[in-house]
Amino acid sequence: MEFLLLAVLILFLVYILNNLFKKAHDNTKDVVINKIKLNEKLVPQHPKLKILQLSDLHLENISISPTDLYEMLKDEPIDLIALTGDFLDRKRTIPKLAPYLETLNKLNPKHGIYAVLGNHDYFLRPKYQQKLIEILEQYNCKVLINQHDVIYVNGKPVNIIGIDDFKTKRSDINASYKGIVSGTKLVLTHDPNIVLHMKDYHFDYLLSGHFHGGQICYPKAYHLVKMGKLARMNITKGLHLQDGKPYYINEGLGQTGVNIRVGSRPEITLHELPLRPKKAAI
Numbered sequence: 001m002e003f004l005l006l007a008v009l010i011l012f013l014v015y016i017l018n019n020l021f022k023k024a025h026d027n028t029k030d031v032v033i034n035k036i037k038l039n040e041k042l043v044p045q046h047p048k049l050k051i052l053q054l055s056d057l058h059l060e061n062i063s064i065s066p067t068d069l070y071e072m073l074k075d076e077p078i079d080l081i082a083l084t085g086d087f088l089d090r091k092r093t094i095p096k097l098a099p100y101l102e103t104l105n106k107l108n109p110k111h112g113i114y115a116v117l118g119n120h121d122y123f124l125r126p127k128y129q130q131k132l133i134e135i136l137e138q139y140n141c142k143v144l145i146n147q148h149d150v151i152y153v154n155g156k157p158v159n160i161i162g163i164d165d166f167k168t169k170r171s172d173i174n175a176s177y178k179g180i181v182s183g184t185k186l187v188l189t190h191d192p193n194i195v196l197h198m199k200d201y202h203f204d205y206l207l208s209g210h211f212h213g214g215q216i217c218y219p220k221a222y223h224l225v226k227m228g229k230l231a232r233m234n235i236t237k238g239l240h241l242q243d244g245k246p247y248y249i250n251e252g253l254g255q256t257g258v259n260i261r262v263g264s265r266p267e268i269t270l271h272e273l274p275l276r277p278k279k280a281a282i
Contacts, residue, residue, distance in 0.1 A: 028063040028255055032265045033072060036239060037272040038205060038246060047154040049184070050077055051271040052109070055084040055209025056252025058120065059096045061259035064266065066099040073107055076270060079153065080111045083141065084209045084250060085118025085165065085190030091128040094135060101139035111151045113141040114160050118190035118210065119167040120256070144188065146172040150181055156275045157183030161203070166191035167210070167228070173201055184276045192235075192249045193228035195242040205273050206247035213237040213251035217263030237264075 052073065081104055087097055104113055115136050117129075124132060133143050142149055144162020151158050159180050164170040171194055176187075185203045192208035214224055214236055224231035230249075237249050251267035 028061075028259055028261050028266060030265050031064060031068075031072065031253070031268060033268045033270065035270045035272070036248060038274060047156060047275045049111075049153055049158060049186070049273045049275060050079045051082055051186075051207070051273060052076070052078045052080070052107070053082045053084060053207050053248070053250055053269040053271060054104075054253055055190075055207075055250040055267075056086040056118070056212060056254055056256075057083075057088070057097075057100065058086055058252070058254030058256055059088040059093045059100075060090060060254075061256065062254035063259065064253060066103040069100065069268075070103045070106060072268065076107075078107050078109045078270075080151070080160075081107070081109045081113040082186075082188050082207050083113065083115040083136075084188055084207055085116050086120040086209065086252070086254075087118075087132060087136075089120040089123035091124060091131075094128065094131055097132070097135055098139065101136070101141065105140055111153065111158075113139075114149070114162065114188060115141045115143050116162045116188045116190055117143070117145065117165055119165050122165065122168050122170070144176075146170075146175040148176055148180060150183075153275055157181050158275060159183060159185045161185060161187045163187060163189040163194055165189075166194040166197075171197075173198060177201055184273070186273065187247075191228070192247060193230050195245070195247050196229055198245075199243050203245055203247075204276060205271070206245070207250070207269075207271070208247065209250040209252050211236040211249060211251070212255065212261075213249075213264035213267070215252075215255055215257075215261055215264055237267075 146164045148161040161176050163176045187203045187206040191210045237251050239248050253266045
């Protein structure tokens with residue numbers, strides 16, 4: 001009799017855990033599209049750059065197909081696509097990236113696609129890191145590794161500044177800003193902790209990812225405390241200011257470890273960035 005009661009209890013616990021796991025997995029399909037408009041009072045009447053940001057695809061654990069992604073975004077006007085790192089961490093996953101890049105090209109961003117690498121991308125051996133970069137470039141992504149590029153939007157210069165991953169100590173802010181021109185400065189990077197080291201570097205907006213919004217937050221994402229000072233300050237997602245400069249932490253589209261989310265959702269962000277006049281500070 002006792003054995004039977006124990007067996008029933010175990011089966012009940014397995015049933016509960018299975019349902020909880022299923023719900024947590026279903027959360028990975030519940031994508032939120034957040035639209036962020038920066039303070040227009042800073043530069044009234046100036047043109048705006050419409051940016052699609054995707055971060056942390058983690059293609060080993062992603063529940064959103066390229067077709068799903070296209071259907072979510074096909075009606076959105078997009079000037080520029082920003083990919084802020086952590087595409088994958090295993091060589092066998094590299095071929096899985098191409099269909100997503102094909103989808104992004106179908107969205108016809110007016111000013112192209114820009115990408116930076118994240119800490120997981122550096123899990124790959126150097127030859128496979130190069131293969132990852134080659135595939136990104138094959139599909140019209142400009143990969144910025146401590147570099148910048150300049151685009152012109154309605155005649156106004158916009159610096160796209162790519163700072164390499166801070167967590168793996170590959171960031172070189174000086175190199176990223178070298179030769180910068182006057183105008184709007186948009187920084188793309190993976191680990192947002194870099195903002196704590198950019199007091200003397202101007203930017204109008206910085207886009208990042210890395211934290212996944214905690215991914216598993218029950219009741220809080222205590223595991224993030226090892227991921228830098230921002231996490232210890234409970235700054236793990238959304239729009240924030242550092243030294244008066246705005247930056248955004250995207251919750252990511254994929255997952256690491258187990259393909260589940262608790263207390264967080266996969267995120268796509270659409271940002272509207274007002275452009276500064278050419279005389280803006282360097």
